[in-house]
Amino acid sequence: MNRYREFKNLYQVYKKMFRKSLIAFLVLIVLCVIFFVLIVFDMPIELMIGVVICFFGGIAAGIMCLVLGPLTAKRLSKLDPIALSRVNEALPTLKMQEGFGVTADAIVIVRSMALYLYPVKNALWIHKNVTTTTLYGIIPIYKSSSLVIGGKDKKSFQISIKNKSEIVDYLHTELEKYRKGIFYGYSDELSRLFCNDIDRMIAMSAEYDSEYNEMTFENT
Numbered sequence: 361m362n363r364y365r366e367f368k369n370l371y372q373v374y375k376k377m378f379r380k381s382l383i384a385f386l387v388l389i390v391l392c393v394i395f396f397v398l399i400v401f402d403m404p405i406e407l408m409i410g411v412v413i414c415f416f417g418g419i420a421a422g423i424m425c426l427v428l429g430p431l432t433a434k435r436l437s438k439l440d441p442i443a444l445s446r447v448n449e450a451l452p453t454l455k456m457q458e459g460f461g462v463t464a465d466a467i468v469i470v471r472s473m474a475l476y477l478y479p480v481k482n483a484l485w486i487h488k489n490v491t492t493t494t495l496y497g498i499i500p501i502y503k504s505s506s507l508v509i510g511g512k513d514k515k516s517f518q519i520s521i522k523n524k525s526e527i528v529d530y531l532h533t534e535l536e537k538y539r540k541g542i543f544y545g546y547s548d549e550l551s552r553l554f555c556n557d558i559d560r561m562i563a564m565s566a567e568y569d570s571e572y573n574e575m576t577f578e579n580t
Contacts, residue, residue, distance in 0.1 A: 361429040364436055367448040373475050374432050381428055381473060385421035388414045424473065435476050439466060447477060455534075458527050462534035467509070469519060478509055478517060480538055484565055485510035485554055487546040488521070488528050510554050512562050541565035 365371050392414035436444060443465040454461040454468060461468040467483065469476035486509050493502040507527055509517045521527055532544045542565065543550055553561040 361433050364433060364444075367436075367444055369448045369451040370436065370444070370475070373451070373470060374429070377432075377473050377475065378425065378428055381421055381424045385418055385425055388418035388421055392418055428473070432475055438479055439477055443479075444477075457530045458521065458525055460527055460531065462531065462538075464538045467531065467535075471519075476517075476519070480535065482511045482513060483509055483535070483539070483542050484512050484558075484561060485543045485550055486528055486531055486535075487544065487550070488525070489518070489546070490523070512565070514558055539569055540571065541567070541569035 361371065361374055364374075439447065447463050447466050447468065450463045451461075451468070454463065456468075456470070459470050461470075462480070465477075465480055467476075467478040467480060469478065486507070489506045489508050491504050491506075492500050493504075495501050503523050505521050505523045505525060506518045507521045507525075511517065528544055532542075535542055543561070550561075
């Protein structure tokens with residue numbers, strides 16, 4: 361991440377995430393040592409569960425500390441330096457909702473342990489996906505939701521969201537300021553286009569963007 365130090369606002373977000381990961385690692389290691397000492401002194405065997413949880417939790421947090429920098433750098437590399445600079449400047453005053461914000465260059469996603477910049481120019485289809493877990497294939501017991509961004513690169517980006525989230529509507533409102541050629545919401549037709557005829561979908565997107573750009577030029 362050192363090569364991104366010049367983008368101070370983005371780098372500060374990364375540093376906060378790294379500190380959280382490091383603190384979690386240290387706390388879990390300390391707890392693991394404490395539980396282990398208690399077990400040595402013939403404390404209840406149930407404490408072994410605490411040792412195991414803290415041990416594996418500490419490993420996970422330690423791995424996160426090691427990979428967070430390269431992982432964040434890889435995500436930032438999706439934008440060129442000029443676009444990154446614009447996002448960096450916009451970040452302090454960026455309107456955020458549920459950890460999502462929009463600039464002319466990127467959909468900015470800030471989570472407790474993750475920073476994503478999804479290029480606006482690559483967005484093709486945005487929708488919410490709800491997965492229902494059932495008992496015996498009949499009784500619904502759990503629901504989980506994710507935001508899905510289908511890209512012109514024919515890849516899908518997914519990130520978890522709240523079940524009652526209205527983030528698709530928010531992104532629709534914000535992204536319309538910069539592009540019209542993005543499809544929103546799920547339908548079987550859009551799914552068929554993206555999976556089986558994405559070139560046509562991209563062509564339709566380009567046409568909508570072109571019409572929007574013409575209207576914008578006429579109004580200036």
